[in-house]
Amino acid sequence: MAMLKDAQTTQDGIAFLHGSFRPNGSSAVDNDNNEGTGFTVARGGTGTFTITFSDKWTGLIAAGASLQLASADDKFVELGAFTLASKTLVINVWDVSDAAVADVASNANNKIHFWVCYNYRS
């Protein structure tokens, strides 16, 4: 088994948070299916999810998201509004053929993966 090594970043006082959650069609997200800690997810409307983080934040350095589908489809995810005061980040699912945001059915392999890098120092 490979030995884990320390990784470095170009900036001090930042933390990474990685996670994933399962969309649940037009129903609310079941946070018991989340992978990762320090966040919860709520469906805000069709194809729109709001992640609320629980750690102390003083700023968002960067974030990313990608869509996992059990069956490949013409959808992708993009970031929406980030609000520091509420420590929330919106992720939208875009359906190319419908040219609109779209829900994703519940499936063990239908997930939205994301990462955020944030400042935690004042």
Next chain:
Amino acid sequence: MVLTRYPYKSVSPNRVLIPGQFGFCTVAEYASYTLAVASGTNITITADSSGTGGNDLDFQATADGNAKASCTITFGTDTLAISHNDAGTAKNGLVVTLVPGGTAGSEVATEDASGNLLVSYQASTSTTTQVAAAINGHANWVCPTTGTQTATGVLSGTTSGGTAATWAEESGTPTKLHLHFTDASTDVDAAVAALNGASSVMTASGSGSHTLASGDAVAKQDLSGGVDAVAFDDDSVEGEGFSVARSGAAGVGEYTVTLDRHYDKLFCADATLQLSSAADQYVLAGTYDSSAKTIKFTVWDKSAGAAGDPTQGANKRIHFLLICEN
């Protein structure tokens, strides 16, 4: 709430994670409108000055070229509408004169050497219909007016409104460029020439000998797509160890991230687009140049099928994570 934090580990040695994000800037774009010409090449009208000001400009096209010169003369309470049979501008400025002294029922219309029309009628007796009949009896003139009114004295009008087959005018505030064309006669070359001859703030482009049809006419249309330049704001950058600059051609959402130091390898580059309103756009990582320490990111507009610029604004950004070897 403050979570417990742990050292970041990697399965590979000497990994450096470089997270960052930056906002967009915009380059100046020219407002334009494209007239769809069914038979061939379209005509595009573009503002001469870039920026949003060009979006105020208007364009209109009507199939009313080759108008005939005409005038009106009040006859009693009727209005005689008199037109020359020849289309074009040559018949503008002719004088139509109704002169008493004729005989009712035998009114006479004649032209002088300059083409001016003289109509004799009987004062207080000749009717509108009788005078019009005399005008219609002349090969070069037409008057469809009918009525039973009578009149006295010398009455006259001067023709105007005769136009070329293809012409354009620019007027009003905001400025409107108006193309007047003739169905199945005006070709694209002629239309473009007329437009460019008339406008001082717009330029028409397009070429071809195919002709415009009545169906190509459009009501007043706004030019659109004009964008004011907004310089890249370094304050929009979050993260350390790199700088960002817009690169590439105008209208292409390409940005170059330059790393502060050389890394032996780029192992992974992840990029995600942030938009305040969801749209069919996404970001692609492009060329990485290790010697120049640069990597490009380009925004792709799916519906346009081309790279494109998102507008500048809050919550519109490119986020990235580079994983390099130290």
